[in-house]
Amino acid sequence: MAGRGPGSAFGKPAALDRRLYRRYDRPLRHRRTQGHFRRQRFNEYRSQSMNPYNDFKVIVKAELEKMSQAGALPPGLDLSRVAVEPPRDAAHGDLATNAALVLAKAAGIKPRGLAEALAARLRGHDDIREVTVAGPGFINLRLNDSYWHGCLAAILRAGASYGESDLGRGRAVNVEYVSANPTGPLTVGHARGAVVGDAMAGILEKAGFAVTREFYINDAGVQVDTLARSAYLRYREALGETIAEIPSGYYPGDYLKHVGKALAARDGDKWLEQGEADWLPEVRRFAIDALMAVVREDLAALGIEQEVFTSERALVEAGGVEAVLETLEARNLVYTGTLPAPKGKAAEDWEPRPQTLFRATDFGDDVDRALKKSDGTWTYFASDMANHLDKSRRGAKLLIDVWGADHGGYVKRMKAAVKALTEGQTRLEVMICQLVKLTRQGVPVKMSKRSGVFVTLREVIDEVGKDIVRFIMLTRKNDAPLDFDLVKVMEQSRDNPVFYVQYAHARVRSVMRHAQTAFPDIDQAPSSLAGGPLDLLTDSSELAIIRLLAQWPRMVESAAETFEPHRIAFYLYDVAAAFHGLWTKGKDHTQLRFLIDGDPKLTAARLALICATAQVVASGLSVIGVQPVEEMR
């Protein structure tokens, strides 16, 4: 109906996709680990990184290697499944490793026994305060407070770059999103895909990928012909004709009146007496240009700027589909055949018809797919294959498409196509976005592109602001339906995550402002705060926040690896909750307040903590394209 956009929500990659991704990534990751290892050895006195999970994974693996060398473990064990993670329950410790559990079988040692042996070795480490073996063979590590203080300092010194990783190692990724028919302004339906795609791009950038943001303009189908005819109607109207009613099958929206007027202003009545075949191509081109300008403005209002806009029509005219055909024919993947009738659907008008087909079934699809329509022109699928081949040839070995849920049935064939066209060298990941249910105080707001009374994206942005739109769109997994209530998202309460997170940031800024007057001698530059007496931070709530902040890099990586941008929003909510908790704790226990009269040292340490908190919140918001606020009023 309208490009790929109108759906809205994210999709969790299927199991098969996860496996594909891992295969693609494994050798690289392995190398990365080794690199880490070398660096660690090379620089033994380096204070520490900002990622305890990576640091201690290296340490755990090093101890395992030593155990192998000492004969306590068989040589050549596969350590790839060894993980160091936050324990499910913070009461268990700061870090937990599953090493004993995953190695027990291959080593022929009982998990508990292996765990005890490894634990004994880890007990010698400087930063580790306590090592316990629990459950079936988990090893829980508790770190010295000084380690976390060092972590906090490192976070502050890293500044805006904190959370960046080299997961992507500069590899090119193409993220294609929105990709609507240029037949009208963007609607709320498009907004989710737009936000999800743009946030995904931001996350991948943070994770070290070279990201291209792309928009594929579906300007070659019958819908843009309809657009042209609708615009032509408005053109006649602009020249004085009375159009009583827009016939069904035409786009009725008022926005086309501007197009009609603009065309009349430019060309006068030169198209009035001509036949459709003569005026249509030019009117179409004119209308598409006009509407793409509107679409770009709508995207800009959302804070989205895609650097590549690919026109389907231009791609086809440049011979893109021929390139596809050539590639496929070289591999004998094209033939003429007749597809079976679709089942379960009343297909009275169906008739067997020989078609030009792509052997999609060779690549996991359910049925071979048509490349040509009955009128001899290319199918949308054929030109979309050209689009994907083109993207791949431009260098991206990972392609991400963000589609609406109504295109879910299209995923298999496009993946098959990419596999065939690139001989498995390029991977396609499709993020499916479910519908957004737009309501106002619980009452559904209708949106229908053709009715002319739809709710445009612009209207929603004007009403609630782009930052709220962006954040709310990421508060659900993309493949789950999302409720968007125009009133609720403006509420200032804990159950409104946007507010809650923004408020945490604003509260920090508020304290910092107070500190400026109460403690003018404290230099608030993060690098200065990092040098403060951080060892004064000893309360469990304070250390809990540092641990949470230390998870930011792995949050970025996990969101990138799983293609799940919503994780960022949930993480930020957790950080905000920890901060608000500490704040209120200071109500009951005044010694825990951030600003302590007569104690500039403790105050400086507390400022370092909340400054880092605000920094991570701001960093997270920036990754998903939301502007942090200085105050809420």
Place this chain on the structure above:
RNA sequence: GUCCCCGUAGCUCAGUCGGAUAGAGCGACAGAUUCCUAAUCUGUAGGCCGCAGGUUCGAAUCCUGCCGGGGACACCA
């Protein structure tokens, strides 16, 4: 009929490439405000993780089959 997604507390949803006693918000109940923004916070109650098998030392997570909800099923985009 086939394929894809989903099914977790009364409601809305998290659950880190299989791990420990499955978490949060809302709602309910009980509390906290001379003090940096109470726009917040603390606590209590509430679960055969749709059902049944299977793989595994170990399953909400992986596999199979059902049940229930949504979406897609030649030539549209």
